[in-house]
Amino acid sequence: MPETELPEPLRRAKAVLHAFFSFEADVLLAAFYYLALAPTAWLVRLSGRDGLGLKDAPTGWTAREAVDPAEHMAGQG
């Protein structure tokens, strides 16, 4: 049923539930961010990895590997 056809109390209840679950999702994601990403970020920093290319380099270019079109188009990664 479209949102506009719902009776007012149901519509309000739906909005409350929606807000609750999106709040829940926010809390879970924040917990995950600090619990899981913090050690990962620390390890990454220790390893000296430079995934965003922020360190000095002799060029801004990165070579691209040659691709076989069939292999290339089959995957999402």
Added chain:
Amino acid sequence: MNILGVSCHYHDSAAALIQDGELVAAAEEERFTRKKHDSGFPSKAIAFCLGRGGVKLGELDYVAYYEKPFLKFERILTGCVETFPRSGPLFRRAMKAWLGEKLWIKSRLSRALDLPAERVLFCDHHLSHAASAFFCSPFEDSAVLTMDGVGEWASAALGKGEASWREGGRQSLVLSREIRYPHSIGLLYSAFTAYLGFEVNDGEYKVMGMAPYGEPRFADAVRGLVKRFDDGSFKLRMDAFAYHYDAERSFTGEFERLFGAPRAPGARFVTRLTSLYDDTAAPSSRELEENQRFADVAASVQLVTEELVLGLAKEAKRASNSKNLCLAGGVALNSVANGRVWREAGFERVFIQPAAGDSGGALGAALYAYHALLQKPRRHVMTRADWGKSYSAGEAADALRALGAGFEAVEDEDKLLDRVAQLLKDGKVVGWHQGRFEWGPRALGHRSILADPRSEKMKDTVNIKIKFREPFRPFAPSVLSESAASYFELGGKPTPEAARFMLMTMPVKDKKRAEIPAVTHVDGSSRIQTVGPEGDALYRKLIARFQQATGVGLVLNTSFNLKGEPIVNTPAEAFATFMDSGMDALVVGPCLLEKGKNQPSERRRTWRSSEAPDKSLVL
């Protein structure tokens, strides 16, 4: 062989259908949903393309998606990890968008199109951009350069294409190098777009339009944000930018230290050279001074962008030694930079297809599958931009009648053209709705608002009274291809292919500037659309008729929409826009309407701001 290309989930969702290598239909979703830059799953554009091609669900051979979602997700995660703990809000927003929808595009496409999963193909974002230009170009070999905000990891890529029209000939498109996120010309430009108070991924045109009002006195400061290498590549100084970790802001305090406080979204932009808005008082000297600073910042970022684009284009020339260049990606919509590439990078010919931004990726992915994967010969050269939906004369008349519109059906084409040319000559502003709507962000004579380019005051009239947009925005001309050289400085070269799609800015000849003031920008430039015999016959005849009446072989052409709205699609939308604006006449197919007979009950609109300047650029 039917291949559908799809792009979505970033901005400007779109679909394109090719049948045996020929483009049949292509459209952006916003034209159907009326949501500007709609990024949702393009159900309506897909339905339109399949309908136009007579293809039923399940009958497609392949669907090709315009990027690699897993790689893009990896880039977002990497960015969040490497900028921890500043990336918290960006991470939460990214996870919701990606886990909720974006990661499941394969099953969504397979379900929506009733295709087995192995028929859903994926093409790298920049390869899609590259293919959209190269496999639509007239070239058998060409250098290819793509530049945008960001795709998966790349923000620019360089390579070479070889294509043959012969059965069994070699079809190859290889991008050999790329510049990687967060280093990006598009994101640099968008950060300044946000700083200048405009909506990112939309207001970039406004920055380009604002630039000629300024002097590039901040160019060295902008250059200081970019480390350039001799091979044309570059890296950005990321301490001035925040888009790689912040979901709301794209620049930092360091940026403000260099350029001053940012411009308030929605504030009016007035300098000594701009017109005033219709409803506001004369500016104070402080307001003029502040706005001059913003114009100078716009001029500076535009200049440095041109330098970066030229650097890449010259490297493309050096590496390929080709006479031809194909450009694609959102940065290739910067017509001023494109004009400089054409004049200065050493290529004889430059091709850009009209949907150079992400919508065009849909077309590119489909073409890459057809030519590079299936090794089928070339069939298609894009010489026109009208690949969208059309309405018959009967449909137009029915729609107008249903809305109570008073119109006259002028079936004789000659009479219709004479009437419209006369209206334009008399200084009337005319809505022009003909045939299929255009592919890409420019209106090119199918969903256009037309006016007399000779009138000094026409620019203000169309900006303020017709489109309710900022008075500093310039207008472009549609010019008969054979007349282009008499109005514009083409340097003795033939007009480039990209000018067909209004993608190149040229200087107006000194002695012609006073003749066509409405389409000459404050710096004497003009973003021209050439209309040649290979393009739209009716539009060409109209311009020729205007030339017979006035001696001027061009008309002012701007997109048929009001500020903040997508370009109109249907006759009903054209009529509603006509009634809501100060346009004098409307032509839908053979139906001619004049304002006198269709009085709006009240003027609902006036100039308004709809800016929401900063939003995440990188999800």
